[in-house]
Structure formats: C-alpha cells, structure tokens
Amino acid sequence: MAIDQEKDIEKYGVDNLEKPFIQHVKCVDSEEETIDENGSISMVLLSTCVAVCGSFEFGSCVGYSSPTQSAIREDLNLSLSQFSMFGSIITIGAMIGAITSGRIADFLGRKGAMRISAIFCIIGWLAVYFSTEAWLLDIGRFCTGYGIGIFSYVVPVFIAEIAPKNLRGGLATLNQLMIVCGASTAYLLGTVVTWRTLALTGLLPCILILVGLFFIPESPRWLAKVGLCKEFELALRKLRGADADVSQEASEIQASIDSMQDLPKVGVLDLFEARYMRPLIVGVGLMVFQQFGGINGIGFYSSETFVAAGFSSGKIGTIAYAIIQVPITMVGAVLMDKSGRRPLLMVSASGTFIGCILTGASFYLKGQALLLEWVPILAVSGVLVFVAAFSIGMGAVPWVIMSEIFPIHVKGVAGSLVVLVNWLGAWAVSYTFNFLMSWSSTGTFSIYAGVCAMTVVFVAKVVPETKGKTLEEIQASFNS
Numbered sequence: 001m002a003i004d005q006e007k008d009i010e011k012y013g014v015d016n017l018e019k020p021f022i023q024h025v026k027c028v029d030s031e032e033e034t035i036d037e038n039g040s041i042s043m044v045l046l047s048t049c050v051a052v053c054g055s056f057e058f059g060s061c062v063g064y065s066s067p068t069q070s071a072i073r074e075d076l077n078l079s080l081s082q083f084s085m086f087g088s089i090i091t092i093g094a095m096i097g098a099i100t101s102g103r104i105a106d107f108l109g110r111k112g113a114m115r116i117s118a119i120f121c122i123i124g125w126l127a128v129y130f131s132t133e134a135w136l137l138d139i140g141r142f143c144t145g146y147g148i149g150i151f152s153y154v155v156p157v158f159i160a161e162i163a164p165k166n167l168r169g170g171l172a173t174l175n176q177l178m179i180v181c182g183a184s185t186a187y188l189l190g191t192v193v194t195w196r197t198l199a200l201t202g203l204l205p206c207i208l209i210l211v212g213l214f215f216i217p218e219s220p221r222w223l224a225k226v227g228l229c230k231e232f233e234l235a236l237r238k239l240r241g242a243d244a245d246v247s248q249e250a251s252e253i254q255a256s257i258d259s260m261q262d263l264p265k266v267g268v269l270d271l272f273e274a275r276y277m278r279p280l281i282v283g284v285g286l287m288v289f290q291q292f293g294g295i296n297g298i299g300f301y302s303s304e305t306f307v308a309a310g311f312s313s314g315k316i317g318t319i320a321y322a323i324i325q326v327p328i329t330m331v332g333a334v335l336m337d338k339s340g341r342r343p344l345l346m347v348s349a350s351g352t353f354i355g356c357i358l359t360g361a362s363f364y365l366k367g368q369a370l371l372l373e374w375v376p377i378l379a380v381s382g383v384l385v386f387v388a389a390f391s392i393g394m395g396a397v398p399w400v401i402m403s404e405i406f407p408i409h410v411k412g413v414a415g416s417l418v419v420l421v422n423w424l425g426a427w428a429v430s431y432t433f434n435f436l437m438s439w440s441s442t443g444t445f446s447i448y449a450g451v452c453a454m455t456v457v458f459v460a461k462v463v464p465e466t467k468g469k470t471l472e473e474i475q476a477s478f479n480s
Contacts, residue, residue: 057118064202069083
C-alpha cells in the first residue's frame with residue numbers, strides 16, 4: 001500500500017490523490033505516458049465488462065422470483081411455504097458459495113472461479129426451466145445461489161486486482177450498478193414473458209462470461225501469488241499495453257505480495273480480540289441492519305405486495321420498482337465520495353424508514369376500510385421510496401466500509417464472516433416475509449421501520465467516517 005501511494009504521489013501529486021474518482025484530473029509527465037495509459041485502458045475495460053456480467057447474473061437471479069411468483073404457484077400448484085422455500089433457498093446456496101469462494105479463487109484463479117460460477121448458474125437455470133415439481137425448482141434455485149455466492153466475492157476482487165489505481169474506484173462501482181441492472185431487467189422482462197422464458201434469459205450473461213474469459217488475462221496479482229512469474233508479467237503487460245514499462249509496477253506487486261505472506265494468519269476466533277472487535281461490530285452491524293430492514297423481502301415479493309395492497313396486477317408497481325433503481329444507484333455512486341459514508345447511510349436509512357411507514361399505513365387503511373382510494377397510491381409510493389432510499393446508500397455503502405475497516409491480514413477471514421452474516425440475513429428475511437405478511441401486513445412493515453430507525457442510531461453512534469482517509473488511517477483510528 002505504501003509503495004503504491006508513493007508511486008501515485010510522484011505521478012499525480014498529493015492533492016489529486018485526495019479527489020474522488022468522479023473528478024479525475026489526468027496529470028501526465030510526457031506524451032509517451034499518455035499513449036501507454038490509452039493503450040492499456042481497452043483491455044482493462046474489456047476485462048471489467050466480462051467480469052460484471054457476473055454482477056448482472058447476480059441481479060438476474062435475485063430479481064427472478066418477484067415477477068414470477070403468481071405464475072409459478074399457479075402452474076405448479078405450489079403452496080405458500082413451497083414458494084417461500086424456492087424464493088429463499090437461493091440465499092442458502094449463496095452462503096455456501098461465499099464461504100467457499102475464497103478457496104476456489106485462490107486455487108483455480110479469478111477466471112477459474114468465474115467459470116465455476118457461470119457453470120453452476122447455467123445448471124440452475126436449466127433446472128428451473130424444465131421443472132414440473134417443487135424439488136427441481138429448489139435444486140435449480142440453489143445452484144444459481146451457489147454461483148452468485150462465488151460471483152459476489154470474485155468479481156469485485158478481480159476488478160480491484162486488474163485496474164490501475166486511478167481507475168479502480170470508478171470501475172468498482174460497475175459491480176453494484178450491474179447487480180441493480182440485472183434485477184431491474186428481470187423485473188421488466190418478467191412482466192412480458194413467461195417464467196420459463198425468463199429463466200432462459202438468465203443463461204445469456206453466463207454464456208458471455210464463458211466466451212469472454214478466453215479473451216482477457218488472469219489477475220496478475222494472483223499469478224504472482226502462485227509463483228507464475230512469466231505469466232504474471234505477460235498478463236500485466238497485456239493489461240497495461242504492449243509498449244508500457246511494467247517493470248516498476250511488477251516489482252511493487254511482488255513486494256506487496258511478499259509482505260502479505262509475512263503477516264501472521266488470523267482465525268475466526270482471533271477476530272473477537274479487543275483490537276478487532278470495533279471494526280467487526282461495524283462490519284457485521286451494517287450487514288445486519290442492511291438485511292433486516294427488509295430489502296430482500298420487499299424486493300423478492302414486490303409484485304405480490306402491490307396486489308395485496310389492492311392492485312389488480314403487480315406489473316405497474318414492479319416496472320416502476322425496476323426503473324427507479326438504476327439512476328438512483330448512479331446518484332449514490334457520485335455522492336459517496338462527495339458527502340461521505342455516514343451522511344449517506346443516515347439519509348438512506350431515514351428514507352427506508354419513511355418508505356416502510358407509508359407502506360404499512362396503506363395496509364392499515366385497507367384493513368380498517370378507510371380512504372381506500374389512497375391505499376394503492378400509498379403502497380406503491382412507500383415501496384418506491386424504500387427502494388430509492390436503499391439504492392442511494394444502504395445498498396452499496398456497507399460493502400465499501402467493510403472493504404476499508406479491516407487490516408489486510410484479517411480481511412479475508414473477517415470479510416468471509418461479514419458476507420456470511422449478510423447472506424444469512426437475506427435468507428431469513430426472504431423466507432419469513434410471506435409468513436409475516438400473512439400474520440399482519442402493517443405489523444411487518446412496522447418491524448422493518450423499527451430496524452431502519454435503529455440503523456440511523458447505529459450509524460450515528462458507532463460507524464466512523466472513512467471518506468478522505470487512507471486505509472492505514474482508518475484502521476489506526478479503531479485502535480486510538
């Protein structure tokens with residue numbers, strides 16, 4: 001990290017290092033350096049585009065159950081509990097995928113891990129397409145879950161390892177943006193095609209990945225880590241341009257890897273030592289509040305929520321849900337390095353609180369037979385306010401903070417634990433949502449509103465601001 005910073009200070013200056021990725025000022029010392037940078041960017045962009053097909057697949061899998069619930073239950077005669085299992089078992093597969101993703105990516109490489117992910121997703125989608133009974137649906141959903149569990153780890157890692165430092169922040173945001181795009185596409189297509197046809201559309205990103213991986217290099221850092229020195233230099237040269245001088249960057253990467261190998265290994269139990277406890281509370285706490293605010297329940301079953309509120313069909317609300325996510329996520333990416341993490345989280349959590357209150361109020365009015373003409377409007381408004389507020393902060397910022405607060409020698413173990421907590425929360429919420437709605441729709445959204453309110457307090461009291469600080473400064477602040 002220190003070597004990379006010294007290089008960037010020499011090349012760009014101290015002031016430019018403090019600017020967010022959306023305000024790049026390119027400072028080059030010579031025309032040759034400009035040519036080298038332009039020559040390298042095409043392969044970096046191509047590699048990123050191939051990788052984020054996995055992010056798009058992630059979103060497609062997550063968004064599949066919402067527009068298809070009524071059709072699948074009707075065609076296959078599924079009970080509420082059977083469809084709840086189908087909707088939530090994806091998170092069980094994803095938890096297992098997330099736990100094994102690090103080992104797979106270290107053993108087979110980043111490209112190998114993406115191939116495994118794509119193959120599992122293809123098997124899963126075909127199982128869903130050919131399903132005639134609940135058990136085959138569940139197997140297919142589990143396989144796609146396992147695939148996206150690996151994608152959730154390997155895609156951001158691959159992008160971070162191939163991108164030049166001055167482009168890393170901007171390219172990293174494509175991961176979250178493509179997840180949202182994939183979910184939105186599933187919502188929209190699900191309103192016009194059958195559930196079996198929608199399953200086939202999930203194959204396309206996987207095919208693009210399997211083909212695209214033949215045309216992009218492996219992560220140079222992984223190649224260096226496993227001792228493939230010649231392949232490491234070739235991959236780095238392919239990413240930086242044929243005429244680029246990669247000797248300095250290659251030596252810095254090798255030195256960084258050597259220094260990491262000298263750090264002591266940390267187990268899960270070591271994370272509960274006093275020096276790691278606060279960042280662990282911040283990382284795990286943000287993931288708990290992110291999930292138990294209800295996003296996966298509302299997202300997976302949005303169409304049924306609109307029908308329950310009084311709409312004859314959930315298509316209008318589902319389309320609006322899909323359209324609103326992408327631009328709001330882009331706004332959040334812009335604001336993240338302008339306003340800071342804490343303000344964005346608190347505004348986002350406050351917005352999700354308001355969304356839950358509006359939606360809960362709509363169901364209360366419906367139950368009391370009051371102002372019935374306002375019930376559908378309040379329901380759609382509440383869900384869309386919730387989704388917009390979540391997209392602008394609570395969706396992406398917890399993952400960003402998680403990547404910043406843990407020291408490098410505990411990041412693998414701590415990150416796996418935090419990701420596991422996230423997927424466990426996603427499963428619990430998606431599985432219980434329909435049962436809670438059957439118990440009390442107003443009560444369900446009141447519970448979620450309470451969690452959102454607690455999120456604001458948690459961020460204000462516990463979460464540190466990490467904007468404008470180096471990773472070393474952030475981690476040192478936890479020990480002060």
